[in-house]
Amino acid sequence: xADTIRFELVSPERLLMSEDVAQVDVPGAExxxxxLPMHAPTISTLRAGVMMVRGTDGKAREVFVRGGFAExxxxxxxxxxxxxxxxxxxxxxxxAQEIQNAEEDLADAKDDLTREKAEHRLARMKxxxxxxxxxGHG
Amino acid sequence: MxxxxxxxxxxxxxxxxxxxxKAMQMVAAAKLRRAQTAAEAARPYAERMDQVLAGxxxxxxxxxxxxxxxVGNGRDDTxxxxxxxxxxxxxxxxxxxxxxxxxxxVARLQADGKTVKILCxxxxxxxxxxxxxxxxxxxxxxxxxxxxxxxxxxQDIAAKVIGLFEAGEFDVCTLFYSEFQSVISQVPTALQxxxxxxxxxxxxxxxxxxxxxxxxxxxxEILADLLPRNIxxxxxxxxxxxxxxxxxxxxxxxxxATRNAGEMIDKLTLTYNRTRQAQITKELIEIISGAEAL
Numbered sequence: 174x175a176d177t178i179r180f181e182l183v184s185p186e187r188l189l190m191s192e193d194v195a196q197v198d199v200p201g202a203e204x205x206x207x208x209l210p211m212h213a214p215t216i217s218t219l220r221a222g223v224m225m226v227r228g229t230d231g232k233a234r235e236v237f238v239r240g241g242f243a244e245x246x247x248x249x250x251x252x253x254x255x256x257x258x259x260x261x262x263x264x265x266x267x268x269a270q271e272i273q274n275a276e277e278d279l280a281d282a283k284d285d286l287t288r289e290k291a292e293h294r295l296a297r298m299k300x301x302x303x304x305x306x307x308x309g310h311g
Numbered sequence: 312m313x314x315x316x317x318x319x320x321x322x323x324x325x326x327x328x329x330x331x332x333k334a335m336q337m338v339a340a341a342k343l344r345r346a347q348t349a350a351e352a353a354r355p356y357a358e359r360m361d362q363v364l365a366g367x368x369x370x371x372x373x374x375x376x377x378x379x380x381x382v383g384n385g386r387d388d389t390x391x392x393x394x395x396x397x398x399x400x401x402x403x404x405x406x407x408x409x410x411x412x413x414x415x416x417v418a419r420l421q422a423d424g425k426t427v428k429i430l431c432x433x434x435x436x437x438x439x440x441x442x443x444x445x446x447x448x449x450x451x452x453x454x455x456x457x458x459x460x461x462x463x464x465x466q467d468i469a470a471k472v473i474g475l476f477e478a479g480e481f482d483v484c485t486l487f488y489s490e491f492q493s494v495i496s497q498v499p500t501a502l503q504x505x506x507x508x509x510x511x512x513x514x515x516x517x518x519x520x521x522x523x524x525x526x527x528x529x530x531x532e533i534l535a536d537l538l539p540r541n542i543x544x545x546x547x548x549x550x551x552x553x554x555x556x557x558x559x560x561x562x563x564x565x566x567x568a569t570r571n572a573g574e575m576i577d578k579l580t581l582t583y584n585r586t587r588q589a590q591i592t593k594e595l596i597e598i599i600s601g602a603e604a605l
Contacts, residue, residue: 184462185353185356185357185462185544185547186352186461186462187352187353188352201527203528206527213525215526215527216363216521216524216525216533217526217533218528218536241540242363242536242537244524251359253359255466
């Protein structure tokens with residue numbers, strides 16, 4: 174039995190990751206699931222959350238993903254995410270600042286359009302924070 | 312006959328123009344490369360999406376409660392044409408080609424008694440269409456401030472289209488853009504987005520491979536989640552293709568402009584030299600006949 178699985182992370186703009194890994198934990202819409210080599214073929218939609226990628230060297234990397242789906246085959250895992258950011262690139266201080274900015278924008282919004290935009294932005298950022306918390310950060 | 316000074320000025324001005332067109336050509340070439348890379352980078356996502364969608368559509372074909380985005384809302388009265396064009400001119404026949412295709416389609420739909428609505432993406436298409444079909448244009452989206460095309464831009468457009476569809480503003484949606492084939496050839500293309508257009512043979516083929524999969528949540532829900540995303544993906548692809556086509560068209564347009572300027576400079580230089588010689592000859596004749604008269 175092969176002890177690695179090919180893992181591809183694809184965003185609409187480009188191919189972000191393509192490598193052999195030992196295990197990936199995917200935040201599925203109906204709960205997280207771990208993918209090991211020889212996993213049963215599955216297609217699942219994603220919720221916003223943190224994906225954990227464990228490489229062959231046993232080191233884990235975490236990537237925040239939002240929107241899209243994962244396709245699992247025994248030898249291949251493809252994650253199509255609308256947005257994917259490595260967790261180490263997310264700076265919590267910056268994030269907190271951004272949230273504050275968005276809240277201020279929301280308070281200052283004069284018409285429906287800007288208000289809607291600010292609300293949307295705020296909701297998205299809160300999603301990131303919630304996902305990080307759930308994954309045991311901050 | 313123009314004076315020597317006039318000729319000299321003409322030559323200088325044509326030379327300046329040639330420099331500009333040459334620079335534009337080189338910029339377009341660099342941008343084209345970037346646009347092509349972007350279009351290629353976006354391909355894996357779109358391909359996977361197509362595969363899975365085709366599979367899902369195949370295994371769900373004819374099932375009750377299919378999403379209207381897939382099968383349409385049963386009517387065919389109002390057509391929305393999403394016309395993607397460029398923001399800048401000086402790119403040869405790029406925009407006119409797309410607009411011509413749109414005009415033909417509008418004429419045909421109107422002859423069939425359908426209502427037509429147009430959503431313009433990009434300023435140039437709007438400029439050309441507003442003269443004839445100004446009343447049909449419901450909105451114009453410009454991407455002028457956008458430096459690097461992102462998926463977000465496509466999502467905005469897709470959200471607008473889906474919003475209009477859900478509000479019952481149209482029944483069929485077609486996307487117009489220019490497909491990039493090579494620097495000298497860009498093909499204006501019409502792509503039906505709503506209802507989704509998936510070839511049946513492909514559907515059946517993909518359905519077979521899909522049969523082995525487990526679905527989480529079930530197929531109908533995944534399909535309902537993926538269809539709106541797929542619209543954004545299609546718009547994104549159209550925008551990227553368009554960006555590459557635009558730069559390609561501009562490159563070849565600027566190439567011929569540079570060549571034409573070169574020819575013009577040659578011609579003007581010839582006239583300039585002839586005029587100069589004629590003038591010298593005339594002056595010589597004047598001097599000689601003056602000396603002879605003495």
